[in-house]
Structure formats: structure tokens, C-alpha cells
Amino acid sequence: MTSYLIGLGIKILLLAPPILLALTVHEASHALVAWIRGDDTARRQGRLTLNPIKHLDVAGTLVFFITAWVGSGIGWAKPVPVDYRNLKNPLRDIIWVSAAGPVANLATACLLALALHGLVAGGLFREPSLPVYYLGQMFILGVQVNLVLAMFNLLPLPPLDGSGIVTGLLPLRLAMRYQELKRYGFALLLALIFLPRVVPAFPDLIGLLVVWPARELMDLLLPL
Template structure:
């Protein structure tokens, strides 16, 4: 369980997950809408209301297993005038929104430090924003993994030729099975989570260089 060593962090984790998932799915819907696809908008997904985006089971999974999901935003590529470009940007929008949220959270931490706000005060913002940054970097890195049904896989689909895309679609179910196997067997500790940790450390160092 994430942060199981301190159950006091649980409310911060839940809030961060809700915000991260909501902005992630909204970003997909917004970019798709801007490229001419009204599907998500017609289904009420072009909103920052978390109720329409959060999948309860997916949210619970991220608490107990370190990975999870929200309700996927429906996208109809037939509305796109340039399907490949629009597809890449729609898929990329979700993870990028989490990266932006992580950076904003880090900015707030930097301001708290520069304003000499004491750690452990009655209204201690440090642990919340530290978790907020961590969770959004996790969502950013996790969703860029090139396995279905994650955004990283969808991005690759749109970057390759139509012939390769057709072949990928035939074997997509096996990619999904591989993803599940990695999680269930614990092999994710040697594959998925080292990637997430690499991304987390890289961007924390980058944020630190930019703001301090």
C-alpha cells in the first residue's frame, strides 16, 4: 500500500489521486474536443467534476497495488482532420497534465520554503504537496509505459505506419496480458517501477534546478 508506513498520509494520497485522475482525463477530453471530436463533451466528460472521471475500483487499486485507472475518455478518431497528430496530442495530454500539476506542486513547496513556513505547523502543507508531486509524477511516468491500454502505447500506435498499427491491434490483447502479468507476478518491481522511479528522480532534480 502506498505510504502504508504512515496512515495519516492517506487523505493526502486520496486527494492527490482524485485531482491527478480528474485533470488527466479532462486533458484528454479537452484536446480531443479542440481537434473536433465532441464525443467526450457529449458524454459530460469535458469537465473538472471528479465524479464523472473517477473509477472507484481503479482508485482503490492505486492505493493497494501502486497502479490504477480512471474512466477512460471516449475518443472518435474519425472527427480528426489529421488523425495521427491529433491522436498523439490527445494521448499525450493526460500525462502532460500530471507533469504540470507536479511542477505546480513543487513551485508551492519552493514558495513555502522561501517564505520560511515552518514544518509541522498546525496547518502543515509540506506533506500534502510532497505527496501531490509524487503521485502526479507517478501518473505521468506510469501512463507513458508503452503497453496497452496506457497512453504510451496509444502514442506509439499513432507514430507508426498504418500497416504496423494494424499489426499492433492484432496483438494488443497480448500486450494487455503482459501488463497484467508484470503487475500480478511482481515483475513490475524490475520493469515498471524502476522506470517510474527514474522519471520521478529526474524531474525532481530538474524542478530543483529550476526553482532553487
């Protein structure tokens, strides 16, 4: 029992920094691009920051830990407030603001993978008794979490970022109709995440559209 609790504690300690980093970078990037494109709503509300406390949603972070534990890593933070009326070109800029989060996660995954390559090349990622070994494990988890978060948010389902990208690409009338999905979006997301685990016949779309491409990218990025 003691060894199990120790292992549990180690895994939580390894998971916490990558999850906090991924969520913080994601939301802060939305705030930054919105500010660059003319809307300072997020900055005025203290969201243009790398302080994770400003971005965390308790339920979303808990779901992130639970799903990351079983290998996917899907969750959410508090959405960054954006007043699209303040953007220089709302229909175009909604694309850049929406894409900023997933792009930031992809960039973070690449940087963490590069750092891991450095550890491997230096022969520092061999001995589990060394602290640097656990740093490398944290880098691996960071790559996984950031890739899954990026792929998940690119799904074209409100309120995810992919829906903002699609909205910016659609004609105005269709975009307004499309955004009406927001009232059902959260329930649909929960169904996509949890139903395949309790109803085997339900298709695992998250596995197909999120986890599988994230794993393929991990195979490309990681040196192991």
C-alpha cells in the same frame, strides 16, 4: 492501536486529494484535446470536466491508493471515449490526444513543486503542528503521484497513452497490427505491476521505467 489508526487516517487524507487531482486532470486533458481536434464524444458524455466523480474507476482508484501507499502510485481512471474518425487528422491527432494526459500530469507536478518552493521560501514548511505543513506534505505527494502517473502512461503498451503515441507514429499497417496488443494489454500491465512483488526473479520493469525516472524528476523539482 489508536495512534496507528490516526496515522492511517492522516495518510489517507493526505493521499486522496493528490490522487483525485492527478486522475481528473489526466482524463479531462484527453477530453479537452480531443474536443479541440474535432471529436466531441467525451464532451457529450460529460467527461470534459474537472469533477473527479465523472472520471473515477473504483478498481483503478483502489489500486492507486494501495500502490501509492508503498511508494509508487500506479492506477487508472475510466478511459475517455474518443472517436478518432472525428479528428481533423486522425493519424496525427491521436498523438496529441494521447500525450495530453501525461503532459497535464507533468505540468501539474511542476505547479505543485512551485507552490512547495513558495512554502519553503516563506518559512512555512518547518513546524509539523501548523496546518500548512500538511498542505506541503500534500504537495509533495501530489508531485510524486503526478510524475508516476505520467511515466506509467507513457509506457508503449495498450491501453496506455504511450501506445497511442506510438500508433500515430507508425505506418497505418503497422499501427493496426500494433493495436492488436489491446486484447492482452491489461493482463500484461497487471503482470508488470504485481509479479515482481511475488516472484523475486521477475524483472521489475515498472520500477526501472516508471518509478526510477519519476524519482529523478522529483529530485530535480522538489526543494528538499
